[in-house]
Each structure stands twice: as C-alpha cells, then as structure tokens.
Amino acid sequence: MKKKLKIIVASSNTHKIKEIKKFLVNYEIYALNEIITPFEIIENGKSFKENALIKSKAVFNALKEKQNEFIVLSDDSGISVAALDNAPGIFSARYSKEGTDKANNEKLIKALNEKNLNQSKAFYTAAIAISSKYGHFSTHGYMHGVVINTPKGNNGFGYDPLFIPKGFDKTLGELDEQVKLKISHRSQALIHSTYILRILEKTEKQ
C-alpha cells in the first residue's frame, strides 16, 4: 500500500485544523499537540508569508530527531477591508484587545459604522507554509467579497458571519461549510500546496 506523508498542522486554531484536515484527505494529518508539546511562537513577520514560515520553521526545528518522519504545514491568514485601508490584515487574530472572534467582529462593525458604511469590499488571504528536511515552501490563496455591518449565521469562524463571498448573497456564517471548503482562501492555498506535497512524496520514495 502507498505510504502516506505524515503532516503536522502547526496551528492552535481548531477551526483551521478542521478545515485543513477536510481538505487534505489523502495524507496522515496530526495536530501539533499529538506529536510535541505546543510552545509560544512570536509571529513578528511583516506579511502572511513571513508569519506562516516563522510558524512552520519553529515547529520543524522543535521536532529534532522526528524531522525524518514528519513534514510541518502552517497557515497564516486574515481579512483585509478596503474601506479600512486593508486593516486588520496580518493582525486579524489580534484586531481587538481581547482577540476573541466576537470582540474582533464588534471592532470591525464599529469601524464600518464610524465611516457610515454598512458594507465594504474585502478579501481573505491565506499563506500556507511547508517545512521539511528538503526545504521550506509557501503558497497563497485569496477569497474576495464584501463585509457587512451585521453578523449573520453561525457557521465557520472568525469574521465569517460578516463576510459575503463574491457571487453569493449570504455570509459564510450562513452558507454550508462545503461551499467555504470549495472557494476559501485556505482551500486555494492548499490546492497550490498539494503540488509541493506531491513532489515531497516522490522525493521521499526515491
């Protein structure tokens, strides 16, 4: 039987891990805490790509003797709102003081209301980084749409109840999770990542 690549998802965000697992069905996926004790990683990069690589490299280094067995995949993502000069961007998780989804959404709604806007163009970005004994790689994915100033629905996470993807009339909070899986920034970045994963698989077998 074909040996599957073993991938550690270097994230503490259970929603992200769930979405990544649903997408990468042909691989053996592990959460970080199944393999090593999670530790704090300072995300001080200036872009999604830099932060994703900071996370995947930190976890890969911490694997030590397990570096032969696993590869590490990380995700750094966020939302950029046109009317707010593309904020919160890379600071999406820490937009509000509390840093919870609820407080972040409230801050975004307040910022729109202060500009007398009930909506604005926006887009999500995801950078996926892969760290392995063969090197470090990264890909990007995007999802365009609008953010509104009234949360709708409970599906997804983060800013999803405020985000209506282009071509739809409902928020990601209302749309079925299969829809998000097809069109999301994370899925687009993961599609590109599967090319890297295939090359790593081939290299491993040689």
Ligand code: ITT
């Ligand atoms: P890890 O760094 O441990 O992976 P995190 O949640 O801190 O977890 P990020 O620094 O990449 O991850 O911040 C991502 C934030 O961007 C996330 O907390 C949400 O607020 C937002 N976000 C990213 N992708 C999203 C999505 O698919 N739906 C809704 N919000 C999303």
